[in-house]
Amino acid sequence: MILSHIVAVSENEVIGKDNDLLWHYSEDLNYFKKRTTGKIMIMGRKTFESLKKPLPKRFHIVISRQNIDSPHENVKFVNSLSEAYQLADKMTLSSDQWPEEVMIVGGGQIYKESLKDADFLYITRIPGEYQGDTFYSLNIPAEFKIAFSQFSNEVPGLRYEIWSKERKDD
Ligand SMILES: NC(=O)c1ccc[n+]([C@@H]2O[C@H](COP(=O)([O-])OP(=O)(O)OC[C@H]3O[C@@H](n4cnc5c(N)ncnc54)[C@H](OP(=O)(O)O)[C@@H]3O)[C@@H](O)[C@H]2O)c1
Numbered sequence: 001m002i003l004s005h006i007v008a009v010s011e012n013e014v015i016g017k018d019n020d021l022l023w024h025y026s027e028d029l030n031y032f033k034k035r036t037t038g039k040i041m042i043m044g045r046k047t048f049e050s051l052k053k054p055l056p057k058r059f060h061i062v063i064s065r066q067n068i069d070s071p072h073e074n075v076k077f078v079n080s081l082s083e084a085y086q087l088a089d090k091m092t093l094s095s096d097q098w099p100e101e102v103m104i105v106g107g108g109q110i111y112k113e114s115l116k117d118a119d120f121l122y123i124t125r126i127p128g129e130y131q132g133d134t135f136y137s138l139n140i141p142a143e144f145k146i147a148f149s150q151f152s153n154e155v156p157g158l159r160y161e162i163w164s165k166e167r168k169d170d
Pocket of ligand 1: 018
């Protein structure tokens with residue numbers, strides 16, 4: 001299993017406010033869709049609630065300390081990050097349906113807790129500063145190297161970055 005963060009973050013490290021996003025860039029939403037469709041996503045309970053309904057063609061593993069049953073066949077609640085990893089690993093190994101790359105899609109708490117386990121970081125750099133209540137640190141750990149960086153063709157200043165963790169045996 002490969003674990004990848006995907007996150008959109010402003011210049012002052014804000015990712016959300018009042019359990020919602022603060023910007024709307026359809027190009028970035030399409031980028032998120034392209035990077036996550038057909039894959040397993042891991043997220044915190046608050047981010048799942050912010051979606052309003054499950055996203056099509058993706059499996060949602062939702063982390064909560066509460067015991068919650070989901071009526072949706074593509075949503076499963078678990079009680080910890082390690083339980084989320086175990087389920088994702090099992091799903092990717094036992095079926096060709098799910099690719100090896102599992103996407104960690106937030107929010108702030110889950111990004112923080114899982115950073116040490118991530119292999120790739122897909123970071124959309126949103127231009128400008130926002131007043132928010134949820135953050136993603138842009139102090140990227142030194143073990144990650146930038147593998148890709150490209151400005152948007154549509155939105156001035158918006159940039160897509162991919163950071164890759166250097167393997168110990170490289
Ligand atoms: N800009 C972006 O790319 C992006 C992406 C995703 C989300 N967001 C934003 O981020 C915000 C939400 O982030 P958030 O930090 O408030 O919440 P979150 O990380 O989505 O979810 C937090 C919840 O996850 C559960 N949880 C966290 N750690 C756990 C652990 N170790 N074991 C068991 N359960 C655990 C708890 O659920 P219970 O309370 O149920 O126990 C906790 O309240 C929203 O504003 C959203 O719009 C932004």
